[in-house]
Amino acid sequence: MAKLPFDIDIVLDRAREAVETLPKAAMFELYEAGYTSLFEQLISCLISVRTYDEVSLPVSRRLFERARTPNQIAQLTPEEIETLIRECTYPEQKARQIHAIANQVVNDYAGELPADLEVLLSFKGIGVKCAHLALGIACKQPYISVDTHVHRITNRWGYVEAKTPEKTTIALSAKLPQRYWIEINQVLVPFGKHICTGKRPHCSQCPVLDWCEQRID
16 A cells, blocks of 8 residues: 655654553653652653563652652662562662662762753663653653654654664654654653554554554564
8 A cells, every 4th residue: 555655743643642542651651740850750760671661650659659859769778779669670770770879969969960961871770761751851851762662663654764772863863853852752652552562563543554664574
């Protein structure tokens, strides 16, 4: 079937409408629930690494019910943090990293995490995806966060052609209008979980099928 010329405005508008009633991506849901600080967003993203949102969301909430600020978390022991986040993947490692980040913010930045990409990337356990997403959600800084869903879907559409999430980030930065840089993760995470899935995507039910090149590896 011949495809329509790809129009990112139309495609994202249709995708946005399709996910309106679906569960939100974890960090965006936390933000709407009042966990809006850069520190909270960064820590929740660290917790979510290689962990399903269905697990990371309640785990982040449990931790923040006990301690929300760098000062409060620094007062916990790594063992106490591990107990609070035990359901996520690699809880012992992440607990040490969370504790170290909190202490570094307290000691080096007087307890206030700077909204600076290089600072965030200096923390052990924090990569580009988490740094971009936390700065985008908490600070509205224009960064693109490419996880497995954003990588898979934008390449499947044929909008970009890149082999890795890192290369997809570069490709999208050169092509995607900046007004969508933060939102693309917000839309494509639920879109990728429920419609444009990794295996056996629901193409017959997809609202953007007419524009999608259906490039499946």
